[in-house]
Each structure stands twice: as C-alpha cells, then as structure tokens.
Amino acid sequence: MEPLIQIKNIHKIYNPGENEVRALDGVDLEIGYGEFVGIIGHSGSGKSTLMNMLGCLDTPTSGRYYLKGQDVSQLSDNQLSDIRNREIGFIFQGFNLIANLDALSNVELPLVYRGIPKKERKRLASLALTKVGLGKRMNHKPNELSGGQQQRVAVARAVAAQPPIILADEPTGNLDTKSTREIMDILKGLHKSGRTVIIITHDDDIAREVDRVVRIIDGKVEADYRQNTGKPSPAVYRKVPVPFSMESVSDKESS
Amino acid sequence: MEQFFEYVKMALDNIMANKGRSFLTMLGIIIGITSVVTIVSIGNGLKADVLDAANDQNNTFTIQINPEETTDTELVKTEDLSFLKDTLADSISSIYVSAYSNSNCKVSTRKGSYDCAPVLTTQDYENAQYTSPVILGKYFTENDVLSGMPVCVIDELTALYLFGNTDVIGMNFEMALNNSIQYLTIVGVRETSEEFLEAEKQYLAMGMDESISIEMPYTLSQVFGEPIDGFSSLSITVKDQEHAARISQLAVNILNSRHQSQGDNLFMKQRSIDLTDMFGPIMDGVTAFVALVAAISLVVGGIGVMNIMLVSVTERTREIGIRKALGARTGSIITQFLCESAIITGLGGIIGILLGAGLTALITALGIGGIKASLSLPAVIVATLFSCSVGIIFGIYPAKKAAALSPIEALRRM
Numbered sequence: 001m002e003p004l005i006q007i008k009n010i011h012k013i014y015n016p017g018e019n020e021v022r023a024l025d026g027v028d029l030e031i032g033y034g035e036f037v038g039i040i041g042h043s044g045s046g047k048s049t050l051m052n053m054l055g056c057l058d059t060p061t062s063g064r065y066y067l068k069g070q071d072v073s074q075l076s077d078n079q080l081s082d083i084r085n086r087e088i089g090f091i092f093q094g095f096n097l098i099a100n101l102d103a104l105s106n107v108e109l110p111l112v113y114r115g116i117p118k119k120e121r122k123r124l125a126s127l128a129l130t131k132v133g134l135g136k137r138m139n140h141k142p143n144e145l146s147g148g149q150q151q152r153v154a155v156a157r158a159v160a161a162q163p164p165i166i167l168a169d170e171p172t173g174n175l176d177t178k179s180t181r182e183i184m185d186i187l188k189g190l191h192k193s194g195r196t197v198i199i200i201t202h203d204d205d206i207a208r209e210v211d212r213v214v215r216i217i218d219g220k221v222e223a224d225y226r227q228n229t230g231k232p233s234p235a236v237y238r239k240v241p242v243p244f245s246m247e248s249v250s251d252k253e254s255s
Numbered sequence: 256m257e258q259f260f261e262y263v264k265m266a267l268d269n270i271m272a273n274k275g276r277s278f279l280t281m282l283g284i285i286i287g288i289t290s291v292v293t294i295v296s297i298g299n300g301l302k303a304d305v306l307d308a309a310n311d312q313n314n315t316f317t318i319q320i321n322p323e324e325t326t327d328t329e330l331v332k333t334e335d336l337s338f339l340k341d342t343l344a345d346s347i348s349s350i351y352v353s354a355y356s357n358s359n360c361k362v363s364t365r366k367g368s369y370d371c372a373p374v375l376t377t378q379d380y381e382n383a384q385y386t387s388p389v390i391l392g393k394y395f396t397e398n399d400v401l402s403g404m405p406v407c408v409i410d411e412l413t414a415l416y417l418f419g420n421t422d423v424i425g426m427n428f429e430m431a432l433n434n435s436i437q438y439l440t441i442v443g444v445r446e447t448s449e450e451f452l453e454a455e456k457q458y459l460a461m462g463m464d465e466s467i468s469i470e471m472p473y474t475l476s477q478v479f480g481e482p483i484d485g486f487s488s489l490s491i492t493v494k495d496q497e498h499a500a501r502i503s504q505l506a507v508n509i510l511n512s513r514h515q516s517q518g519d520n521l522f523m524k525q526r527s528i529d530l531t532d533m534f535g536p537i538m539d540g541v542t543a544f545v546a547l548v549a550a551i552s553l554v555v556g557g558i559g560v561m562n563i564m565l566v567s568v569t570e571r572t573r574e575i576g577i578r579k580a581l582g583a584r585t586g587s588i589i590t591q592f593l594c595e596s597a598i599i600t601g602l603g604g605i606i607g608i609l610l611g612a613g614l615t616a617l618i619t620a621l622g623i624g625g626i627k628a629s630l631s632l633p634a635v636i637v638a639t640l641f642s643c644s645v646g647i648i649f650g651i652y653p654a655k656k657a658a659a660l661s662p663i664e665a666l667r668r669m
Binding site: 052055057058077078081082084085086090092096097098099100101105109110112113114115117118157 | 257258268272573574576580583584586666
C-alpha cells in the first residue's frame with residue numbers, strides 16, 4: 001500500500017540566479033497513515049518551507065509530492081485549495097483565527113468551503129469545540145479567549161472537517177507551559193484516534209514527545225529516526241477510520 | 256446558491272464588524288444617489304408643470320374668418336355658436352365668442368373714472384379659458400343677452416377700484432362709450448387671484464393704468480350706438496387634447512357649410528404654438544445634463560469604495576491567507592469581496608433613495624419655488640442599478656487583488 005505522503009527529491013529555490021536560496025535541497029520523505037512525526041529544525045533550516053509543501057500551500061521548484069498517491073506538485077491554485085480543505089487540518093503558531101468571527105464560526109469555516117449544509121456544519125463544529133473543552137465558549141470572539149483557548153479553537157477548526165492529516169506549525173510557540181501541555185495532550189489524543197499528526201518545531205521538548213523525528217538542516221533531511229519505545233518500527237501504514245462520509249460532500253464546491 | 260449566501264453572510268459580518276468605516280464608505284454613494292434622485296425628481300416636477308401649462312393651451316383653438324376671403328358682412332353669428340355648441344357638446348368644455356369695442360371707453364363712480372376695454376360677449380363667456388370663477392352673484396343670462404339688458408360682470412379688483420369693496424352686486428356705474436353714456440348694473444363678480452394682484456402692483460409701480468375688467472352682453476353695443484351683429488373669431492376648448500385636431504377641423508367644416516355662399520375657405524383654425532414640442536426636449540436636455548453631473552458624483556463615490564476596499568484587502572491579508580489555507584478558492588474570495596462592495600454600495604443606494612424621496616417630499620411640502628417635485632420611478636431604478644454596478648465594477652480590482660494573494664505570503668505577515 002502506498003504511503004500517505006511521499007516526497008521525492010523536492011527542491012525549492014527562491015531568487016533563482018546568483019543570489020539563489022535553496023530552501024529545500026533534495027528532500028525525500030515518506031509518512032504513513034497514523035504516524036506522529038516531528039519535523040525539527042532551527043529557523044532558516046527550511047522546515048517552514050517543508051511545512052508549506054506538505055500543507056499544499058506552496059509548490060516545489062522541482063521534484064514530486066504524492067499525497068494519497070496523487071501527484072499534487074503541479075496542481076492549480078484552486079485544486080490545491082480543495083486538497084487543503086479535504087486532506088489537511090492546519091494549526092498555526094499565531095492561532096490564525098478570524099477576529100470578527102466567534103469560535104463556532106471560525107471552526108465552521110473549512111466546512112463552509114467544503115459546501116456542507118448549515119445544520120450539519122453547526123453540529124460538526126460544536127462537536128469539535130466540545131471535544132477540545134470549549135463547549136461553553138462557542139460564541140466567544142477570539143479576543144475574549146486566552147491564548148490556550150484560542151489554540152484549542154484552532155485545533156477544533158483543524159479537526160472539524162475530519163482530514164487525515166493534522167499539520168501543526170509551532171503549535172505551542174506562543175503558549176505558556178500549562179497551555180502547551182493541554183495542546184500536546186490534545187494532539188496526542190488525535191494521534192491515538194488514528195490521525196496522522198505532523199508537528200513542525202524547533203523545540204526539543206516537543207520533539208521528545210513524538211514517535212518519529214525528522215531533523216532538517218540547510219534544506220536537507222539530516223536525520224530521520226524513531227523514538228519512544230513500545231512503538232512498532234518501521235512505520236505501520238494503516239487507514240484512518242472515517243467517522244462520517246466526507247466523499248459524498250467533498251466535491252460540492254467544485255463549480 | 257446556498258454557498259453564495261454564505262459569502263453574502265461573510266460580507267455582512269465584515270461590514271457589521273466595521274460599522275463606522277462601512278458607513279463612511281457608503282457616504283459618497285449616499286450623497287450621489289440622494290442628489291440624482293432629488294434632482295431628477297425636481298426636474299420631473301418642473302417638466303410636468305411646463306407641460307401642463309402647455310397642454311392647457313393645446314386644448315384651445317380659435318377659428319377665424321380668413322382675411323383673404325373676408326367680406327364685411329360675413330361674421331360668426333350667435334346662431335353658429337349655438338349650433339356648434341349643440342353639435343359638439345360632448346367633446347368641448349367651452350365655446351365662446353367675444354369682441355372689443357373700437358372706441359374709447361370710460362367708466363366712472365364716485366371714487367374715480369378709469370379707461371377700460373369691455374368684453375362684448377354672450378353668456379357662454381362665463382367659462383372661457385383663463386377666466387376665474389364667478390364668486391358673487393351670477394353671470395348674465397341668455398335672456399339678458401337677447402334683450403340687451405344693461406348688466407355686466409366685473410372682477411374683485413375692478414370692484415375695489417370702482418367702489419372700494421367687493422360687495423357690489425346690484426350696484427350701478429356709469430359707462431361712456433362711443434359718445435353715449437349708460438348705467439350698467441353689476442350682476443356678478445369674478446375672483447381675482449393672488450398672483451394677479453401681485454402682478455397688478457408691479458404694473459402700477461411701472462406707471463401702467465389700472466386693470467379694469469368688464470364683461471357685458473354684446474347686444475349692449477346697440478344701446479351705445481355701435482351695433483355688433485357678429486364676431487370675427489370663435490374659441491373652442493376641447494375636453495381631450497388628443498381630439499383637438501379632429502374637432503377643430505369638424506368645427507371649421509360646419510362653419511364653412513353654414514356659410515356656403517362664401518366658398519370653402521372662409522374659416523380657418525388657428526392653434527396656439529405647440530409648447531409641448533418646444534419645452535419637452537429642452538427639459539429632457541436639462542434633466543440629462545444634471546443626471547450626467549450626478550452620475551459623475553456616483554463614479555467618484557465608486558472610486559471611494561474601491562479605495563476603501565483596497566485598504567481593506569491590505570489590512571485583511573492575513574484573514575485572506577487563513578481562508579485560503581482552510582480551502583477557500585479564488586472564486587470564493589472574489590465573491591466574498593465583491594459581495595462586500597456590492598452590499599455597501601447597494602445599501603448606500605437604498606439610503607440615498609430614501610433620503611432623496613424625503614428631500615423631494617420636503618421640497619414639495621415647503622413649496623420652495625412652487626415646485627411640485629414628483630419622485631421619478633425610472634430614476635430610482637436606474638440609481639439602484641447604477642449604485643450596485645458601481646459596487647461590483649469598482650469592487651472587482653480589490654477582490655482580484657485579494658484572491659491573487661498566495662496563502663503563504665498572506666500568512667507570513669504578522
């Protein structure tokens with residue numbers, strides 16, 4: 001069975017020519033269903049560029065990216081939008097909630113873009129918020145919530161549409177120790193429930209909690225190893241059980 | 256479609272989240288639409304006034320003896336008048352004949368004596384065009400005319416000149432005409448309008464004579480030794496302007512056939528100038544010009560909207576990035592931003608129409624310049640469509656700019 005994510009010899013070059021910056025310089029990476037991966041690197045190492053590639057936010061200069069076996073490296077903007085919507089849940093360092101929408105509406109957004117009817121959307125969004133412990137704060141605006149609570153809203157938003165991949169970019173970078181613990185516990189829970197969770201971080205404490213570490217230096221994979229004994233190695237590829245049918249509604253917006 | 260309403264809701268949310276700014280953005284459109292609606296409505300009112308006045312004149316035509324075929328003996332007789340009156344009764348509102356004396360005429364009371372030009376006519380003159388209603392007493396009758404009674408109808412102003420008050424029914428005054436002096440009894444008084452009084456003041460100030468208005472049976476001319484047995488012209492006012500041409504031709508034909516001995520062209524009709532044709536295009540031109548000026552103000556308002564939307568796109572770069580990361584397509588972002596500018600301008604348009612309607616009503620109520628402004632439905636429709644299209648046209652550029660943002664660029668900006 002093909003891996004969930006398969007990256008083959010990807011390059012990303014900014015300013016091609018004399019002052020070119022090789023943000024990614026021939027990266028190969030495979031991530032299977034249900035893995036818990038930490039992509040670790042210092043700032044400028046290329047880990048953010050890698051995260052943009054993985055998240056289908058950017059296209060590589062050369063190389064191939066197969067997501068669920070589909071080559072997504074040369075898709076159009078709109079096709080990438082659809083892939084992001086269906087396959088990936090983003091969690092950002094700066095939370096990236098929309099300020100004038102309340103928690104519920106923020107969580108609903110990816111469901112809106114998927115074209116899910118209002119009633120179902122509200123149900124899924126409030127379910128996701130309840131799961132992250134914010135069932136009683138659904139109608140609060142982001143500025144009425146603490147940093148940890150805002151990040152939990154962002155997590156709810158990432159999981160509401162049930163994407164197979166959760167991509168978290170420095171998810172605890174702006175949080176205190178207690179909130180960091182909460183968010184890490186939630187991410188671990190997501191992994192346990194069968195989702196593929198990828199955390200991008202420079203924080204070694206966070207790196208210690210994941211099953212697999214991919215260390216990036218100067219745009220290259222410097223190390224790729226498994227840790228935390230008791231886990232099967234090599235990676236086990238398995239399908240995520242999807243709790244409701246996304247396929248039936250996934251193409252509503254294609255018009 | 257349901258998806259479209261989602262974008263409308265997003266746009267509304269954002270407008271409501273920035274109420275103050277949204278209102279200021281609308282202001283340009285509001286002012287533009289208000290002025291378009293108000294000005295076009297005032298123009299409409301003016302045009303209607305002018306055309307009404309013109310139509311009044313168009314209802315009336317005069318039939319004259321053709322000077323080229325005239326003989327001293329052939330004139331419109333009172334028998335012709337009654338025949339036409341009976342024949343055309345259904346389609347005319349008034350028909351009358353009138354004549355003026357060729358000699359000097361002077362009227363005197365204890366208060367003074369005045370020059371005048373009495374109208375010599377029949378009882379039908381009561382409803383002649385441009386005359387005011389008889390408000391005291393009544394008009395002289397057919398019998399008065401047949402028997403040549405020394406009676407007359409004057410107006411309030413004349414009553415004031417002759418007697419100092421308007422309670423003058425039954426009073427007598429002296430009339431010197433054609434070297435003969437007779438006493439006339441007043442049987443009716445016509446109203447004098449405010450406007451006429453105003454005009455009279457100005458005439459007097461300019462050194463003109465007092466306006467003395469006297470109408471009396473034409474048969475009295477015999478008493479004064481200058482008998483009239485016919486009239487050189489006859490005026491008809493039709494009820495419906497559309498039939499004026501047909502009825503005037505009919506009247507001419509009847510008169511010509513009644514005076515057969517004189518050939519077919521004895522009578523000819525004369526109509527007042529067609530003011531509708533003259534003023535219609537002028538008024539349309541003025542309205543179009545003013546609407547053009549107003550349209551320019553709308554374009555300026557539209558540019559204001561574009562400006563604010565561009566600022567908004569820059570400000571909301573991050574939001575756009577988030578939306579794109581979450582799966583918004585180019586079309587979704589464009590739709591959202593277009594909805595926003597269309598709603599802002601559309602709302603501005605509605606407010607402008609309401610204000611314009613209010614101003615129109617106010618101007619009419621206050622009677623500024625005597626204008627009866629009437630709200631123009633086409634202006635309202637055009638204004639609405641125009642403001643919405645301004646929103647969409649000037650919204651396209653910012654919306655495209657927003658949608659073209661790359662999600663990573665947009666997210667990178669903190």
